[in-house]
Each structure stands twice: as structure tokens, then as C-alpha cells.
Amino acid sequence: MSTKIIILSIGVLLTLLALLGSIKGSSGKGLIGSKLGVPIGIIGVLMMIFGSYSSDLVNYNTQIEQVSIGKKLKIEGSVDAVKVVSPIDKDSVDCRILTMGVYPESHEEDIWVIIRPTDDRYYPQSDHTNTSYKRDGEWQVVTRFGGDKGEVYDLIIYETDSEASAFFSSTIEKWKEADDYPGLQLEEMPKGAKEVERIKIYTRKNCRGIF
Incomplete structure (x- = not known):
């Protein structure tokens, strides 16, 4: 508690x-x-x-009103892999955005968004559902940035098994309880998490200390 x-x-x-x-x-x-x-x-x-x-x-309710959406990638044809639709690579985004994407019909794994800022640590992103919300071939998750204006981030998409999802969820809960978000080192990332896409984005505002 x-x-x-x-x-x-x-x-x-x-x-x-x-x-x-x-x-x-x-x-x-x-x-x-x-x-x-x-x-x-x-x-x-x-x-x-x-x-x-x-x-x-x-x-939670006050932050929901602040979510913005970055530029969108146009997807044509059938979807055969998990893909980010918004934001796009090299996009400049607000401090709190909705990361969105698509997934193939047969996809069963959980989808997680992880951001990697300039401190070289990994931060799993979640809203009240923890894992990315999936429905009808589309997924989305609230993504928060806390760095300086113009800071570069790797936005990384992972497919995870149940153990990796549980690890990310429990890690977020521990951070919330302690009100401290130290990030994960690469060697701490669970083996059941598989990277499927990585893009670079930039913050268009100073986001330090707003969350």
C-alpha cells in the first residue's frame, strides 16, 4: 500500500x-x-x-485529458506483424501521447511499449490496463516522456509471454508505490520479451518533472 x-x-x-x-x-x-x-x-x-x-x-482522469496523438503511418494491405502506426520514426511528440499500432489476426502475445531515453535505461509504459489495449487488429497504450525539450528516445515495441508481462506489471506497481522510477537495465529485461520494432522520437516540449 x-x-x-x-x-x-x-x-x-x-x-x-x-x-x-x-x-x-x-x-x-x-x-x-x-x-x-x-x-x-x-x-x-x-x-x-x-x-x-x-x-x-x-x-488518472486529469492526465487522460492531456493525451495527444503524433503523426500517423498509413498502412496498406494485410497486416503480417506487429507495427507502430503512431508516432512515426523521427516524429516530435508531446509529453504524453497515445502510441498506436496494428497486429495480425492470429497474434496472441501481449504487446508492450518500452521507452529508452538518454540515460540508457528501459521504461515499460502502461495505463490502467498495464499491457497495451488490443482489439480488432489494433493496439494502443499511453506513453509518457519526462526529459528535456528535443531529447531523443528509442520507442521500442515488445511481444511478451505471460511471465514477461507479469514482470513488467509488477515492476510498474513497485515504482508507483515507491514514487520512484529508476528504469531497467538491459540485463534486467525478461527473457520472454521479444523486440519487434524500434523507432526514434523527440520531445517537442520540456517534459521534465511534469508527471
């Missing part, structure tokens, strides 16, 4: 304690005096506000 969720939970408990303490008993007095109950209630409400607005419960 992350620190933010713990703060939110404590805030709820303190608020409930203050409310229950204000209920008057048979003697006409509350279980908790107003001098103690009011500060407890105020602290509880403040902790709830802080916990909610600093957690993914609120941030």
Missing part, C-alpha cells in the same frame, strides 16, 4: 472518529469533547483532500 493511500485511509478514520465522537450519549455529552473532536475532524478532512488529490484516483 502506497503512502498516499495510507494518508487517505487515516484521514477517513479521523473524520469518522470526529463524527462518531460528536454523537451525544444519555448524559447529553458527546463521546469526544468539541475541543478535541473539531481539530481531529479538520485534520481528517485535510488528510483526505491531500491523499485524494495526490493519488492516481484523481490524477
Whole structure:
């Protein structure tokens, strides 16, 4: 459980304690005096506000509105392999984009987008579904960049088996709980992840520290 969720939970408990303490008993007095109950209630409400607005419960919806789409590649004919449609190679993109692509009808593996910035580490990308969303031959996943304006990234597409997908998902959860995203070294990448495409893109804005 992350620190933010713990703060939110404590805030709820303190608020409930203050409310229950204000209920008057048979003697006409509350279980908790107003001098103690009011500060407890105020602290509880403040902790709830802080916990909610600093957690993914609120941030997810606000970030969704900021997603942009890069240039699109025109696909003609039948699809015989996993392919990136947007962004295209050498594209300049915003700090938060929707990476999209196509896959053949018989494709069963999970699809992951991994970005590799100039620190030479690998960062699996996900939204609330973790793996890329797949349907009717198309896939997509929210992709975030946190570097300087004009920084170059390798955007790498991987096909993964169930073990590799579980590794990426658990890694993201650990990073979120710690609120620290150190990236993966090449030797840490799971064996069940197979690279199928790699393109280079650039950030058109300064994205450092916005997420």
C-alpha cells in the first residue's frame, strides 16, 4: 500500500472518529469533547483532500485529458506483424501521447511499449490496463516522456509471454508505490520479451518533472 493511500485511509478514520465522537450519549455529552473532536475532524478532512488529490484516483482522469496523438503511418494491405502506426520514426511528440499500432489476426502475445531515453535505461509504459489495449487488429497504450525539450528516445515495441508481462506489471506497481522510477537495465529485461520494432522520437516540449 502506497503512502498516499495510507494518508487517505487515516484521514477517513479521523473524520469518522470526529463524527462518531460528536454523537451525544444519555448524559447529553458527546463521546469526544468539541475541543478535541473539531481539530481531529479538520485534520481528517485535510488528510483526505491531500491523499485524494495526490493519488492516481484523481490524477488518472486529469492526465487522460492531456493525451495527444503524433503523426500517423498509413498502412496498406494485410497486416503480417506487429507495427507502430503512431508516432512515426523521427516524429516530435508531446509529453504524453497515445502510441498506436496494428497486429495480425492470429497474434496472441501481449504487446508492450518500452521507452529508452538518454540515460540508457528501459521504461515499460502502461495505463490502467498495464499491457497495451488490443482489439480488432489494433493496439494502443499511453506513453509518457519526462526529459528535456528535443531529447531523443528509442520507442521500442515488445511481444511478451505471460511471465514477461507479469514482470513488467509488477515492476510498474513497485515504482508507483515507491514514487520512484529508476528504469531497467538491459540485463534486467525478461527473457520472454521479444523486440519487434524500434523507432526514434523527440520531445517537442520540456517534459521534465511534469508527471
